[in-house]
Amino acid sequence: MSATVSPPLVYVRYLDHVLFKDMDPGAYSEPSVRETVGWLASENERAIQLIWERQLGEGATRQRATGLVILKADILELKHLNDRYIYKGKQGLT
16 A cells, blocks of 8 residues: 555634524524534635545545535634544554
8 A cells, every 4th residue: 555645634613604494593693613623635815625534545436525615714723633543453542
């Protein structure tokens, strides 16, 4: 298996839009605070792109991933996570 460089793994706490339907609008006057982790795949001056799940291996016919784009103005906290393994195959917990 060849070594590949992964984008940094990050934790993000951010403000999220709230969708309400047939509800009292007064109960939903503030954005929701959410948190997530993922690979920081890309960023520009306005937003970051996080990838949660991605396909690995040479058998992939096309690149596929699942993730989220978050506006930087909505980010409350962004932390790079260390790359220490907690579990790695048969070696168990570290």
